[in-house]
Amino acid sequence: MIQWYKTWNNLVKNVLLWLVIIGMLASLPLAYARHLTETSANKVEFVFDYRDLLDIADIQTSPKSYVDEHLKQMKAAGIGSMAVYESTLSEFRESRRIEMFNSRDAMAMTQTYGEPNENFTYILYADQATQQQIEPLILKTFSNLNVATKPWSFKNRNGLIIQMSTDEASMKPMDPDPITLKMLKDQGFNIVVRLSNRRPFVTNDMDHLLKSLHDIGVKRIIVDGNEVPGYTEENTEVNLNKMAELLHKNGIGLAAIELLREPQKGFSTLAKQTNYDVVRLHSFTEQDGEKLSEQVTKAEMADRVQGVADRFVLAVKDRNIRMVFLNAKPVKNLDKGKLADPLSAYYQALQGPDGAIPRIQKVGFTLGQAEAFTVHTTAWKKVASFFLLIGGVSLIVLAVSFFVPEASLFLFVVGIIGAFGLHVLSANLYAQVLALGTAVCAPSIAIMLAIHSVRSGAAAQWKSGLLYTLWMLLKTSLISLIGVVYVVALLNHITYSIVLQQFRGVSALHLLPIAIAGVYLLFFSENNTYKDKLLRVRQVLTFNITVLWVVAAVVALGAILYYLSRTGNEGQASAVEKLFRSFMENTLGVRPRTKEFLFAHPIFLLGAYLAVRYRNGVYLMFIGVIGQLSIVDTFCHLHTPLHISLIRITYGVVFGALIGIVLIVIWEIVARSWKRWVPQSK
Template sequence: MKQFAYNKLLIVLIIIGLFASLFINIQRHQVEVRNNSIELIVDYEDLVALAECDGVPVEEVMKQAKDAGITSLAVYETTFKKLNVNGKTTAVNGSDVLTSYYTGAMTDPNWRKLVEDGTIKGTEIYVTGHHDQTFKEVHEDLVRRLGKDRVTALNVGGSTVLAVKAQFESFEKMDLGMPTDEMEAVNKGGFYVLARPTNYNKCTEDDVDAFFKRIDNYKVSGIVFSGSQTLGAPDYSEYTAKKMAERDLTLGMIEGVTQLQFFHQDGMLDIAKANDYHSARLYSIPKDEQKKMKIGECVERWANTDAERNIRYNLLKIFDKPAPGMTLLETNMTYFSAVRDKLEAQGYTIGKAGVFDHFYPASWLRALVMIGVAAACVLYLCLVIPGLKKKYIYGLLIIGIIAAAGPVIMGHGNKIRVVAALLSANVFPVIAVIWQMDRFRAKSADEKASLPKMIATGVIALFTCGIMSYVGASYLSGSLADTEYLLEVNIFRGIKLTFVLPIILVAIAFLQRFDVFDGKMDDTEGFMDQFRKMLDMPVKVKSLLILFLVLVAGVIFVARSGHTMGMPVSATELKFRAFLEQAMYARPRSKELLIGHPAFMLAVMGWFRKWPTMVLFALVLVATIGQGSMVETFAHMRSPVFMSFARGIGGIVLGAGVGAICMILIQLWSKFVAPKLSCKNK
């Protein structure tokens, strides 16, 4: 029997690195727990529209929204499309002014004189004001956006009219700065303003100063930029960050449509970095999706989103249709209050959006983690290369330590940390499975073992293997954890690889230990010899069909992982997921509780019952999926570390239960059904 060395020095280094990673994860957990304030936001425009739909004063709707728990109202830059509706400022196409003159509809002598003098041109736009402050702001912003040469002030009967050189359709949609009248109304209603500014073309420091001067007299909780650029981009992003820091304003970072990282805005990451990531993640249920959802489903979505993805800006969109037995206003106020109540029940406070503390673990702690990862990689080589000489072991270890820990100690190492996390996600669950294989390999199976004994052995082995895999989870998190990863400014790379590589590594270890061709759990000449045999095997059409089905299953398995949106999830599975989300603190992953862990339990049963080695080989590979998935869960760094831990525990518990049921069914089949089928065949 081949002997594989569990080198004691390597194990000691892994244990030391484990303690360092655990210390980092405790710090991380404390940082995550302190960030528990959520800001509930509604667009100011939505509340105004809601008031109009139900014929209720805007002030009354705002009061009800405040009572329902809404913290802030999002205020966007004004446009002439909005101004033409509220009547505070009006923009008229020059061609319409001329038409009015020539049809005799124009009665104002001052305007008639301008037409007769040739001042009015059909290609220009004429802006009149009916609210002094709004008109002043519009004039100021038009000059900033278009330039003085395109905006001319005319005197019409003692009143100022702006002649603007622009195309009318695009002019109507042009952003014209933050409306002070709306911000004043928001603050008067008891809300914070969440500012949604756009950028200026060729933005200057003066443009940035003008924006902040306009919002300075109002209570603003934060800024979430609109459009593809942040204010100040590309040259003055850091200046914008400086102005935000002076006012203690939080940067809102809009989550991407795949729920991964952010909606791309030029300059956003520059501002976040310059402000030491004084930022919060923002999410809003897509309008088209919300139309298909009920209030309760939306509430659950918010509860899960905030808990699992560290969302702290909740931008709630209103329902367009009333729920049965309610008015539209009642429907939305019920929705707002239900979200608040659910979040408070989960331990969150409702207020200004929380932000993460400055969290960057000490470099010496991180270096110990890197050393542990290097030791684990060398240990894996020891477990697949029998009789590996110590000089090679220690030589590889020294090289690994220098490559992994050196950059971290010198204050760099961002890339090597990602590599270390990737290795942790792949190597540690593999070592856990290999250790279980060696443990069973050293024992003699009791073919007459009772079903309860097999189940108990399987459960104990599964939990033990899971604990060992969690060492890798701690290492993965300890390698990456800092504020940038918690915000998902940086992300773990290699999610797809972590679903495939552990299976390959375990397959190599299995073939180094067992001969899969003779049907017995005996020794083998090694991986390469068996691999050659596999390549030389004659293939039947039936075998090709089976291999094709396995390949399809593998493609589906990999495609459904991560956030690529490449493989849809069935309605039945969505309902099953929703059930688990409501029933448990953290929903276990399907690949663990329905695939990986049951396969682990069946592999234990197969060892007791001396099933063909090829069958055990397949079961062990499938079992590896569950162990790898437990560790890969921690690669989603935006999810709280405790939630990832609880998710894995739930998967083991339920997976062990599913596995036990499978063992019972197989036992019943072999005891009652199989003998009858055998008799019929005879």
């Protein structure tokens, strides 16, 4: 029995690599299908918040003229769409459609003494034409709320009395202002509507609203608030299905706002039911706009404007953003005694020198109404999925075999059974777990093979240390890319591209390969018995702890914390580094990762070069695991187009190799100078 197991175990060990390669090759069509998907929509839409424009205009001397002037400037700057909200009495007042008063103000105007216990809302329409268009909205809204209304007039102007306090009545949402919609459409703007869940969901009313929006060319809505229209505590699924059906019926899609603290409730369900007619939206907030309203030097403002342009370009090019939403608000500068707003800075950022829009167009995008990706698939998918499972499990078992080769057969069988079972229970969880396993194991195997080449003496047989170093960097990077192919193929659903789902557990990728390769280097890289390995572990655990060891541990801990602070979307970077990143981005078009080309790859090269003559050079090679896991991690940003990630890691390897060669040259100069100097000092 034991001999039978050994025979089959050796067979499995020999075929694991081939199973990995077969799985990788089988998955390439899936990766290509994703590439076709993420290049299927190239229209970028810049949207401005029309309500914010009204807020800024409201404090100007001539509000209407101000609005008209800036609408023209926005159109010229490339802002082709306006975001219109559900109307409120407050917004009607800012638009100069109505004047609004409370009971006390109305009594003062009419010079009458009314009911002292009354606190109603009084409105006057700007003119009869305005009344004809917006009064039906107002009457319907407050009728649905069971709030009584009655006509009112003052000095030949018609109005309405609403039996609700002004503070409360001014917030009640109603359908978007038809006058504003027509005016913006006539001026050539596309309309994006922000809908909330603040009104009761009534199917017929929503159908009528969406049809009217479709008739004026609305192609997409943005959810206003934390819940999508139709989300309720009861009958949520039924209402969301109805909402999705109405959206699909009227040809209207959704926009997903990136980097929200919490997902909007019901959004994923609504997106799924609309066949993922969703585009990603990048929001430039009012707080962001404030930085462009501050009183700073011209040079500082120019830097900030350039930073905004860079931000927009990166969002579109690197994160599949197809809609950029601009917010603004007026700012009072008490020191200067003046009002300010960021609008002129926006125009500069979009169309000024090195502006965002020309750069976006230069890389192949066009301005227009944002469109959802056309999802491409392949008939090979089911077959590829089978080979992906076999190959993914094989890759993980191959990594474990570096430590316990005798367990390869057992782990392979258990892994296959477990993977099939997990797929049956939850296909999504299966994909994420197997993707994480392959993402961790590929760079770990790459570095462990590099370490093995030194420990086994293969490195010392190379006549040229430089050729060995370049070959090892190329070979190691290609092995790491195997994990990339598995991650891309396993997480090939459109929900990852538009970030309705995220790859969970990626943070483990930043540490696990380092730990795995480190354990292998310290305890398993030598060709010795398990008894010798246990003895080595015991020696390490029983080392005498000195002050130097404590200092080294503190330094190592600090290095790890700093390394972790640099990873992920919230990674920290200094102002100087941000300028350097901006320079690299603007010069190359795609910025390579700093930790790859400035640190990990060059150190790996230097270590490999030294390892040809000095076995301890392997410890420098080990640091290269950071660069290898970074290669895989780059592709784990699933909202980044594949070709962008591929260019990024290629730059990283090429520039890392060049800097590594410079380090080798410096080492040779120092080493030879030292040899010449030492004899003279005796």
